[in-house]
Every structure is written in structure tokens, then in C-alpha cells.
Amino acid sequence: MKQLAHVCIFAHDLEATRRFYSDVLGMDTRFNFLRDGRIFGFYLDCGGRSHVEVFEKSETSYTEANQINHFCLEVEDIDAAIDHIRSKGVEVTPKKLACDDTSQAWIRDPNGVKIELFEYTGKSAQFTGGDRVADW
Numbered sequence: 646m647k648q649l650a651h652v653c654i655f656a657h658d659l660e661a662t663r664r665f666y667s668d669v670l671g672m673d674t675r676f677n678f679l680r681d682g683r684i685f686g687f688y689l690d691c692g693g694r695s696h697v698e699v700f701e702k703s704e705t706s707y708t709e710a711n712q713i714n715h716f717c718l719e720v721e722d723i724d725a726a727i728d729h730i731r732s733k734g735v736e737v738t739p740k741k742l743a744c745d746d747t748s749q750a751w752i753r754d755p756n757g758v759k760i761e762l763f764e765y766t767g768k769s770a771q772f773t774g775g776d777r778v779a780d781w
Contacts, residue, residue: 646718646719646720646726647694647718647719647720647721648694648695648718648719649695649716649717649718649719650694650695650696650717650718650719650761650763651688651695651696651697651698651716651717651763652697652698652713652715652716652717653697653698653699653700653713653714653715653716653717653761654697654698654699654700654713654714655699655700655701655702655705655714656699656700656701656702656705657701657702657703657705658701658703659684659685659686659687659699659701662699663687663689663699666689666697666699667689672689672690672691672697673689673690674687674688674689674690675687675688675689675690675696675770675771675774676688676745676770676771676774676775676776676777677776677777678700678744678745678776678777678779679776679777679778679779680778680779684776685700685701685779686698686699686700686701686779687699688745688770688771694719694765694771696771698717700714714759715758715759715760715761716758716760716761717760717761717762717763718760718761718762718763719763719764719765720762720763720764721764722764723740723748723749723750723762723763723764724740726750726762727740727750727762730752730762735752736752736753737750737751737752737762738750738751738752742766744777744778744779744780744781745769745770745771745777746766746768746769746770746773746777747763747764747765747766747769747770747771748763748764748766749761749762749763749764750762
């Protein structure tokens with residue numbers, strides 16, 4: 646593992662959330678996620694290689710125990726990480742290239758917390774910018 650890559654949150658009001666993180670915390674939008682020609686999420690720059698990923702989900706209800714969708718760990722070599730995790734008897738999804746040009750796979754901890762494993766590429770939107778059309 647290299648570092649924490651991002652934390653993903655859901656937003657009732659996408660633009661109010663963007664304004665809060667931009668105006669209050671000074672975090673700039675790195676890129677938007679588009680579906681059917683409409684923005685439904687975005688990445689916020691936290692400095693360095695760290696981000697907050699935000700997706701609109703108006704029906705989300707938050708409680709003290711349920712506020713973050715998943716966290717993401719950047720890995721040096723996703724294929725090696727997948728092999729290592731499987732060798733420990735943990736299920737891991739197949740690697741895929743995501744619409745933001747990152748390689749990813751998913752696991753869950755013993756409590757069911759979703760963990761995304763992430764390897765950046767030279768074309769990753771986190772560094773090149775540019776809106777990305779979601780393929781999921």
C-alpha cells in the first residue's frame with residue numbers, strides 16, 4: 646500500500662456540497678463524473694495524491710454509524726496486491742480499468758466495509774483533469 650487515495654461520500658445536493666468543500670475548505674474540483682450528459686459526481690483535490698470523491702444520492706440517509714460509502718487505498722502494483730489478498734483467502738473482484746483511467750479492484754473488511762484498491766495510470770483523471778463519462 647502506498648497511501649489513502651480517496652474517501653467517497655454521498656451528497657443530497659451535489660452543488661451545495663461542491664460549494665461547501667470549495668468555499669469553506671478550499672478544495673478545488675479536479676474533474677466531474679458525467680452520465681447521460683449530466684454531472685452526477687466529482688473529485689475534490691485534497692493536496693498531493695489524495696481526494697474526496699462525491700456522488701449525488703438524494704435518497705441517502707445518514708446516521709452516526711453510516712456516513713462514508715467506501716475508502717480507497719492506492720497500491721504500487723494492483724496485480725500483485727490482488728494476488729497477495731487472494732493468497733490470504735480474501736475475495737477480491739477482478740481488476741478493471743475505470744472511466745477515470747485508473748485500475749481498480751474491490752474487497753470488504755470483516756465488518757463489510759468496502760475498500761477500493763487503486764493504481765493510477767499516466768492517463769488518470771486525478772492528474773490530467775477533464776470530465777469523464779461514467780460507464781457504470
